Amino acid sequence: MLYLSQAIGKPVRDQNGEPIGKVADLIVAVGERYPPVTGLVISTNRRKIFLPWSSVASLDADGARIRTRTIDIGKFRQRPNEILLKQDLMDKQIVDIDGRRIVRVNDLSLDIVEGALRLVAVDVGAAGLMRRLGVEGPFRILARNVGRRVPERYIDWEDVDPLESSIASVKLRVPHAGLAELHPADLASIIDQLTPKDRAGILASLDDEAVADAMEEMDPDTQVEVLEDLLPERAADILEEMSPDDAADLVADLSEQARQEIFALMQKNEAEEVQELLRYPEESAGAIMTTEFIAIPATLTAAQAIERLRELEPDAETIYYVYVVDDDGRLVGVLSLRDLIVAQPDASIAEVMIKEPVAVGVMSNQDDVAQVVARYNLLAVPVVDEDGQLEGIVTVDDAMDAILPTAWKKRLPRLFARNAG
Amino acid sequence: MTDATGQPTTTGTIVPAIRRHLGRRARFAAVLAVLGPGIVSGFADNDAGGITTYSLAGARFGYELLWVLLVTQIALFVTQEIGARIGLATGQGLTGLIRERFGVRWAAFAALTMLIANLGSTVSEFAGISAALSLFNVPVPLSALLAAIAVITLIGRGSFNRVQYAFVGIGVIVSGAYIVSAILAQPDWGLALNSLVIPHGSFDGVYMLAVVGTVGTTITPWGQSFIQAFVVDKRLRSEDIAAERLDVLIGVFITNVIAAFILVACAATLWAAGQTDISSAADAAHALGPLAGNVASVVFAIGILAASLLGLGVVPLASAYTACEAFGWELGVDWRWREAPAFYGLLAFFIGFAALFMLIPGLPLIQVMFGAQVINGLLLPIVLVFVMLLAGDKRLMGELVSGRINLTLGWLVTVVLVIMSLLLVATSFAS
Numbered sequence: 001m002l003y004l005s006q007a008i009g010k011p012v013r014d015q016n017g018e019p020i021g022k023v024a025d026l027i028v029a030v031g032e033r034y035p036p037v038t039g040l041v042i043s044t045n046r047r048k049i050f051l052p053w054s055s056v057a058s059l060d061a062d063g064a065r066i067r068t069r070t071i072d073i074g075k076f077r078q079r080p081n082e083i084l085l086k087q088d089l090m091d092k093q094i095v096d097i098d099g100r101r102i103v104r105v106n107d108l109s110l111d112i113v114e115g116a117l118r119l120v121a122v123d124v125g126a127a128g129l130m131r132r133l134g135v136e137g138p139f140r141i142l143a144r145n146v147g148r149r150v151p152e153r154y155i156d157w158e159d160v161d162p163l164e165s166s167i168a169s170v171k172l173r174v175p176h177a178g179l180a181e182l183h184p185a186d187l188a189s190i191i192d193q194l195t196p197k198d199r200a201g202i203l204a205s206l207d208d209e210a211v212a213d214a215m216e217e218m219d220p221d222t223q224v225e226v227l228e229d230l231l232p233e234r235a236a237d238i239l240e241e242m243s244p245d246d247a248a249d250l251v252a253d254l255s256e257q258a259r260q261e262i263f264a265l266m267q268k269n270e271a272e273e274v275q276e277l278l279r280y281p282e283e284s285a286g287a288i289m290t291t292e293f294i295a296i297p298a299t300l301t302a303a304q305a306i307e308r309l310r311e312l313e314p315d316a317e318t319i320y321y322v323y324v325v326d327d328d329g330r331l332v333g334v335l336s337l338r339d340l341i342v343a344q345p346d347a348s349i350a351e352v353m354i355k356e357p358v359a360v361g362v363m364s365n366q367d368d369v370a371q372v373v374a375r376y377n378l379l380a381v382p383v384v385d386e387d388g389q390l391e392g393i394v395t396v397d398d399a400m401d402a403i404l405p406t407a408w409k410k411r412l413p414r415l416f417a418r419n420a421g
Numbered sequence: 422m423t424d425a426t427g428q429p430t431t432t433g434t435i436v437p438a439i440r441r442h443l444g445r446r447a448r449f450a451a452v453l454a455v456l457g458p459g460i461v462s463g464f465a466d467n468d469a470g471g472i473t474t475y476s477l478a479g480a481r482f483g484y485e486l487l488w489v490l491l492v493t494q495i496a497l498f499v500t501q502e503i504g505a506r507i508g509l510a511t512g513q514g515l516t517g518l519i520r521e522r523f524g525v526r527w528a529a530f531a532a533l534t535m536l537i538a539n540l541g542s543t544v545s546e547f548a549g550i551s552a553a554l555s556l557f558n559v560p561v562p563l564s565a566l567l568a569a570i571a572v573i574t575l576i577g578r579g580s581f582n583r584v585q586y587a588f589v590g591i592g593v594i595v596s597g598a599y600i601v602s603a604i605l606a607q608p609d610w611g612l613a614l615n616s617l618v619i620p621h622g623s624f625d626g627v628y629m630l631a632v633v634g635t636v637g638t639t640i641t642p643w644g645q646s647f648i649q650a651f652v653v654d655k656r657l658r659s660e661d662i663a664a665e666r667l668d669v670l671i672g673v674f675i676t677n678v679i680a681a682f683i684l685v686a687c688a689a690t691l692w693a694a695g696q697t698d699i700s701s702a703a704d705a706a707h708a709l710g711p712l713a714g715n716v717a718s719v720v721f722a723i724g725i726l727a728a729s730l731l732g733l734g735v736v737p738l739a740s741a742y743t744a745c746e747a748f749g750w751e752l753g754v755d756w757r758w759r760e761a762p763a764f765y766g767l768l769a770f771f772i773g774f775a776a777l778f779m780l781i782p783g784l785p786l787i788q789v790m791f792g793a794q795v796i797n798g799l800l801l802p803i804v805l806v807f808v809m810l811l812a813g814d815k816r817l818m819g820e821l822v823s824g825r826i827n828l829t830l831g832w833l834v835t836v837v838l839v840i841m842s843l844l845l846v847a848t849s850f851a852s
Contacts, residue, residue, distance in 0.1 A: 091520045093749070104517070117462060132526075195511065197512065
């Protein structure tokens, strides 16, 4: 095992052991799980030269030794998938995907894996910092004498996502594959910690759905910040992916002009849904309801209803309740998924549904909505207009959000994230 | 950011993004929302050390040093504007950038020296609080304890906005206090105005030292680190530059107006009455009583108290920002204690250590303040050179890179300050 800091500045010797320069940097090719070292940058007293790895006999804490008799002193040209370890990674900020936070690189750890010297881990612990400052030895002695362990912390290269603004040497498109796999709440918390530049880079690499999911987990201020940094076209795409109630909350914070421009770019029906929701006053049930729910006519049989559910499911926010409406769209009944499944396949919905379900008006106060949800232990409550037409549903999380103090709202997702991890 | 062909670059910093070409808030509200870091940073420059320096300068030289404040104002604006600009462009604090650009050793050096100097400054903030409160017969241990609890509670429990409002609020009290004491002192306004605009040079050693001290107490390494970090912590960005510049301008202006009022208050009373030999701001407050009435004395003391409290909030905060940036730990007042233990640990250590230090009987306070001043004087040139190198780096700064005028002014100020700092350090060792 070799630390980058141990190799940098060490002499490079030719076959006869004569020093010809110093190790200035190491080049690795990214893309593989552990990027292999592909070359050395050597600083001689006149200039920097590049040495392909095939010409290097050995590299360790004492320096490098050259294998070939002659070396090509051509100028160093970087290939697109290559990064310079010292220049691009040392001291830079990276995303620790495993720990879901932003850390600074103290040192880089290299090791022989599958027959090649590769970058295997990032040192973000105190030991690495002390090594860089040249006081690791004394620090360890001190630590031993006071009976403490030196805090060492490494992140496997697999769990690392370099930030684009750090990698200055190449226009490398970082895939951010690891980030895309995170839970939206964790992704949201990482995006929150990024500088605007890095944020833009990462958002560009993620698909609309991942961004939309993460957006729904952010606190409102960050949401608006992130949205405002996007091109209107991308913002429109992402809003389409969000559930209409969250999209409406977000759009409500934009200027009238920005709002109109984004609506023009969204799909017509999605835009209309959001606009619809925006009409309701801030404290009303209408403002927090979602228009994605499942409504079926009472004339279906249970089997037909289940079939309909399969078709509709992808869009709806919750399918645990199936609402039953008449020809005019008025709410006449509700049944739970459980009711539907245990019913005889040919039973008519009108027979198995619960008639006169609990509902709230679109203009109801959000506190009252929460009360209703709590009293009847609902996962969602239907929202109807003056004529009794079903307009939307308020899910339990949105109902609770509306009445919980802000501090709690902020704390909850983080608490859950920690327990989950 | 666009490349040569005018196409958005791949890293895509906020191209014609929604914010840019439409704007979410009304312009006035947008400007108001940005204000804060510059004002707080400005207010904090008039901390315990600052008020002591201005009081002594006023008592010793009367109105003569007022012109220095005007010049300092320009220099402070230039350095603070550049600090804020770097924060806006990069979203990173000063020592973090120093580490990325100049290596971990420089970053560690800057962070550690700043910590040592700031520890000294924190002790002097406590000294200011105790001295002011002892005028009201509050015992030193009690005042130190109360101040420590107040500041730790504020920063530890507050959100960014709450911390910022508290800082601004305290700053307003300071400002009010000194405007009132200056008016009560019934100064010779004509002479004051005259001295403000017409430089009065002298090669007298003590005079020179007072000039350098006045500049040195206003433009500090921690102030430079603080403005940048606070801008980042507030999550401001490139397009807030115009409003942020206004913020810095207001902050710098108020700072120096207040400094001028302090100087005038002391000049009109102590200097006019021939009591030129005071050794602290509290002395000034005390001596003000018989000359300008007890109200003036009390108000002056309240000013010292509030200014020291603000310094006690800002200096440890700047230190925590600095160290966490350099070593890569979580930082920011919006985090919780458990999420950013190093940040809050440092804050608590700073305040706790300084408070305990204060309680040592027979503490050579003057020497501590003096030591902090010397370290600051040595560090300032290095910090400013780094700041200027960063500000001129096109790749780092993007469209906010300093233009030719900005760079020239910045380097000019840097060179002048380097010379003054060296002078200060040299005279400190000589005396």
